[in-house]
Amino acid sequence: MLGHRRMNLMTTDESVRTRGTVFDRDGTLVADYRLGNRSGRPAALDLRLHRLPAEAAAPAILTALPGWVVSAHADTGAVLIASGGRLVRHLHRYARELDPEADGDGWADPRIEVRPVTSVPPSALYDSWIAAYPPEHPDGTSHPNPEDLDVLYHGRVLGPLLDASVVALDRDRVVAAVLVNDAELLGPWISEVFRDPDPAYAGLGARLLRHALGLAARAGLPSIGLAVTEGNPARTVYERLGFRPGESFMHVVLPGGER
Numbered sequence: 001m002l003g004h005r006r007m008n009l010m011t012t013d014e015s016v017r018t019r020g021t022v023f024d025r026d027g028t029l030v031a032d033y034r035l036g037n038r039s040g041r042p043a044a045l046d047l048r049l050h051r052l053p054a055e056a057a058a059p060a061i062l063t064a065l066p067g068w069v070v071s072a073h074a075d076t077g078a079v080l081i082a083s084g085g086r087l088v089r090h091l092h093r094y095a096r097e098l099d100p101e102a103d104g105d106g107w108a109d110p111r112i113e114v115r116p117v118t119s120v121p122p123s124a125l126y127d128s129w130i131a132a133y134p135p136e137h138p139d140g141t142s143h144p145n146p147e148d149l150d151v152l153y154h155g156r157v158l159g160p161l162l163d164a165s166v167v168a169l170d171r172d173r174v175v176a177a178v179l180v181n182d183a184e185l186l187g188p189w190i191s192e193v194f195r196d197p198d199p200a201y202a203g204l205g206a207r208l209l210r211h212a213l214g215l216a217a218r219a220g221l222p223s224i225g226l227a228v229t230e231g232n233p234a235r236t237v238y239e240r241l242g243f244r245p246g247e248s249f250m251h252v253v254l255p256g257g258e259r
């Protein structure tokens with residue numbers, strides 16, 4: 001699904017429930033995964049190994065899934081890369097507890113108006129979103145596709161938007177946004193956070209995110225998660241805001257197949 005390289009879409013796909021399995025030549029179960037697709041390729045999502053270490057499991061996985069995208073724990077991903085796979089994305093999950101007492105501050109900057117993101121159409125977000133992900137950004141692309149943002153906004157992947165999703169406006173122009181989705185498999189999930197790269201807005205992303213955490217906490221959500229690509233300096237922002245690192249995953253294209 002989608003050629004999307006941002007923070008969430010390659011971690012899970014709730015619309016796909018079918019599980020697949022990989023067996024070795026002896027008929028031993030080696031791995032199972034959720035069936036999906038990524039960038040027009042079949043994908044084995046959240047591939048989990050059974051008993052065998054990754055080195056021993058890799059030959060059966062490579063044989064069973066030629067040309068597939070595999071998402072797996074980073075250590076499994078590293079073995080698949082050593083076996084000829086190509087790294088598409090290395091990402092780190094983060095999670096943060098929410099506390100309505102500690103996270104409950106309001107919005108204090110009178111120059112910037114903050115509203116629910118649903119008060120503007122998704123097209124109002126496009127300009128600052130595209131500017132926030134230039135081609136040299138770890139999640140950047142020279143062909144940004146606003147459809148990737150639309151599907152999050154409309155809840156077509158990861159589940160519906162939650163009320164903690166907010167947009168920041170400077171004289172009616174969107175300059176930052178935070179999208180929080182109710183992800184069935186992941187729980188409340190920050191699927192997007194970005195700000196206009198103009199230095200005038202430095203720090204606005206973290207401030208808006210902190211505000212969104214407050215809204216989420218006061219709405220009774222116990223915790224919230226996100227994923228960030230290796231090399232994205234946004235990690236420092238998340239760590240400063242109290243997010244704790246969890247598991248790391250890799251998305252690897254296996255050799256072979258028709259492409």
Ligand SMILES: CC(C)(COP(=O)(O)OP(=O)(O)OC[C@H]1O[C@@H](n2cnc3c(N)ncnc32)[C@H](O)[C@@H]1OP(=O)(O)O)[C@@H](O)C(=O)NCCC(=O)NCCS
Nearest residue numbers: 007132193194195201202203204205206227228233234237
């Ligand atoms: C993530 C984001 C919303 C944070 O916004 P912010 O709170 O206003 O913070 P800034 O953008 O000013 O910078 C965050 C940190 O990254 C650093 N940084 C930003 N861009 C950088 C770059 N290209 N190279 C190195 N460091 C960079 C900043 O110096 C800052 O670190 P510091 O506070 O220790 O100085 C914003 O950086 C952004 O929109 N990034 C692009 C989209 C993105 O990556 N979103 C997150 C996806 S997981």
